[in-house]
Amino acid sequence: MTELDLQLKNDFENLPEDFWDFKKATTRDLTHGLHYYPATMVYPISQNILKIVQEHTEINSLMDPFMGSGTVIVEGMLGGIHELYGTDLNPLAVLMSKVKTTKLSEQQIAYIQNDHKNLLITLSEKINKVADEFDNYIQTDLKLDITAKAEWGNSADKYIKQYFENKNKTFNFQSFTNLGFWFTPRVIILLQTIKNAIKKIDDLCIKDFLLIAFSETVRTVSNTRNSEFKLFRMRPDKVATFRPDVFEEYFKILDRNISKMQDFVSACKSNSQLHINFDDTRILNTIPDDSIDLVITSPPYGDSRTTVAYGQFSRLSLQWLDLDYTTQQDVINIDKNLLGGKPYIHKEQWSFLGSNTLVDTLERISDKDPFRADDVFSFYVDLDKCLYSITKKMKTKSYQFWVVGNRTVKLEKLFTDKIIAEMAVKYGLTHLFSFGRNILNKVMPSLNSPTNEKGLRVKTMTTETVVVLKKE
Template structure:
C-alpha cells in the first residue's frame, strides 16, 4: 500500500522544504517498481497514437510526475516543453488545467502538437474525414500534388495518385483545426503506404521485390486511420471534460505551440515567459546518428500544406532528407557560444568520456562535442524563460558511441549545476513500450531512461 507523504505547512514553505517534500512523495510512489515505467498502458491515451512519432514519452508516466510536482507546488500554473515532439508533456499538463507551451524545430512535430493541444475542436471531424475520403475516391484527376525530388523511389504511382486526391479533398475543408487533424492523419497514411521501411526511423527504401508485392490504397488506409484517430481524440476530450478542464467544450487554460530553435528560446517566448515548470525529453545526441526525427518526417511533410502548419514554417527544411536533422542540435558546426574548454570545465564527466573514446568512428568525438556545445547554448536559453525556483523534469536516454554509453544524465546534471541549478533526484524508468530505433547502433542497447528532477536556484 502506498503511504502518503506528509504535507508541508504553508507557514514553513521554503524551496528546501518543497524539495524534501517532493523527495518523500517520489520515494513513496516509487515503491511500486513499475510506477515510473508503466508496463500496462493505453496506446490511445490522450490521442497519443494519431501519428507514430519517434521515441514518444508515455502520457500516464508524465501525468504521474506532474501530479507529484503539483501536490508539492500547487501554485504552478504553466508547463513548458522546449523539445516538443508529439506534444505529450503538453497534453499531460492539460489534464491538470495548466497553461501549456512548447516549441520544436520540426514542422511535423508542431503540426501534431497543435492538433492535440487545441483549445477548441470539431467533434464532427470523423464525419468530415469520411466525406474527404469519399471526395478523394470520386476524384479522377491524374495531377500529382507534390513536387518532391525522386518521388518514384518512395511512392508507387497509384499511391501518389490517391495521396494527391486526398490532399485536394483536405484543402476544401474550411476549418483550420479540422484540416490540421486531417493532415496528421494523411501523414500517418503516407508513412504506411510509402516505399520506406517502417522498421527504422531512417529512410530506407524497400526492395523492388517487396514493393511489387504491395497492393495499397491510401484512401482506404486514410479512412480507417481517421476513424481511429477521431475516436481517440473524442475520448481524450471526454476525459478532459470529466476532469472539469473544459468549459462549453473549450479548454480552460492557454495552449501555445510554436516553431522554433531551442537555442534561441528567449527570442520568441518573451510574451509568455517566465514559465513555472519545465517537462521535456531532449535529444540525446545529434539526430543524424541517433533518432532521425527529420528523416522520419520528410516523406509526410511533402504532402502537407505548410501554410496550415504555421506561417513561419520553412519549406526549405525539405531541401534534402537530412535538412531538418542538420538544423537540429549538433547537426552542423555553429557559432561556439560554448567552447570546448567551457564545456569540459562545466562537465568533467563529459571530458573523461570524450578523452576515452577510441579513434573509430573518426567523427565520434567531433559529433559528441558539437552536440553538447549546442545543448549548452540551449540550456542557457531555456533557463532564461524559467522562473526562479521553478522545477524542471528532464527525461533522458544514454546513447552509445563506439560501444561506450554516454552518461547523458550525469553530464546534464553537471551542466545544470554549473548554471545555478540544483539536482533534487534522479529516477530510473524501464522502457517497456517506447519504440526505439533498434537498428541504430548508437542506441541499440538503450532499455532505460533517467528522469532528472532539477530546480532552478534563485539567484
C-alpha cells in the same frame, strides 16, 4: 534544500522501485494516439511527475521545449494547467502537437464524418479509375519500371504533367525530389485527391486535424518499410506489386483519430492557454522570460542523424503537406538543424561547458576516434545552449524534470544525466535528485554496432534517468 525540495525528493524517492516503468501502460490513449513519432515519452511519466509536483505547489505554467509529438502538453491540459508552452524544430511535431491539443466541437466532428467523408466517397470510384488508367499509361504504354530510381523514380512529375496535358486536363500536384522513388503512380493520384479536398476546407482546426490523418496515410501507402522510423524503401519486387487502398487507409486512420479526439474532449475539462510554436530551444524566442513554473522534457539523445532520425521520419509527410512555415529545403535539412546536427571542431573548448564527466568521456572517445569526439561534443554544446535559454524562461524556485537516456559511443557510455547536472551549475541551477526507469516498449533499436564492426553488438539504452533541477 528548502522544505518543499525535501518533500518532493522524499515523495519521488519513496515510490516502488518499478513505479516509473509503466509495464502495463498503453501509450496511445486519447489524442496521444493520433500519429506515430520517434522516441515519444510514455505519457504516464509526465502525468505522474505533474501530479506529484501539483500536490505540493501550484503550477500555473508548464513548458516542454522539446515537445515532439506533444505528449507533455496533452498531459498538461488534462492536468488543468493554465498556460502551456511547447516548442520544436520539426514542423511535423508542431502540427501534431497543435492537433492533439485542439478540442474539436461536435459540429466539427460531424462535418468530418459526413461532408468530408461523403465527398471523398463520391470521388473515390471515379478517381480510382483515373489512377488505374495513369498506372497503365506509365507501366504498359511507356513501359517504365516503377521500381527504378531513374525515369519514374526521379522524374515522376514530368510524366504526371505530360499525361494530364495530353488529356487537356489540369491536375495540381505536389512535386518533390524522388517523388516516384517513394510513391507508385496510382498512389500519387489518390493521395493528391485527398489533399486537394482537405486544402479547400476553411476551418483551420478541421484542416489540421485532417492533415494529421493524411500525414500518417502518406507513410502507410508510401514505398517505405513501415516498421522503421528511418526511410528505407521496400524491396523492388514488393514495390512492383504494392497496391494499397489509399482512401480506405485514410478513412481507417481518420475514424481512429475521431474516436481518440472524442475521448480526449470528454476527458479534458480544462481550457488551457496553448502556446505551441516552431522554435529552436537554443534560442526560445517565442517564450517570455521568467514565466515558467515547471519544465518536463525529454531532449534528443544526440543521434538525430543516425539512430533516431526525426527528420527522416517526417520527411515524406512534410514534403506532401507543404506547410506554410517550411520550404522543401528545410524539410531535407531537419536532422542537420536539430541538436548536434552540425559538428564543431574546437577541442580547447571541451572544458568550457563545466562538466568533468563530459571531458573525461570525450578524451576516451577521442583516443579511439577524434572526429567522433567532436561530433559528440557538438551535441553537448547545443544542449548547454538549451539549458541556458530554458533557465532564462523559468521563474526563480522553479523545477525542471529532464528525462534523458545515456547512449554509448565507441563503447564509451555518455552519462548525459550527470553531464546535464554538471553543466547546469553555471546557470544557477541546483541538481536536487535523479531517479531511474526501465524502458520496456520504446520503439527504437535496443542493439547496435557503435564501432561498425560486424558481429560486435553492445546494448544501447534500456534505462532512462529523470534529472531534477531547480532554478535558485
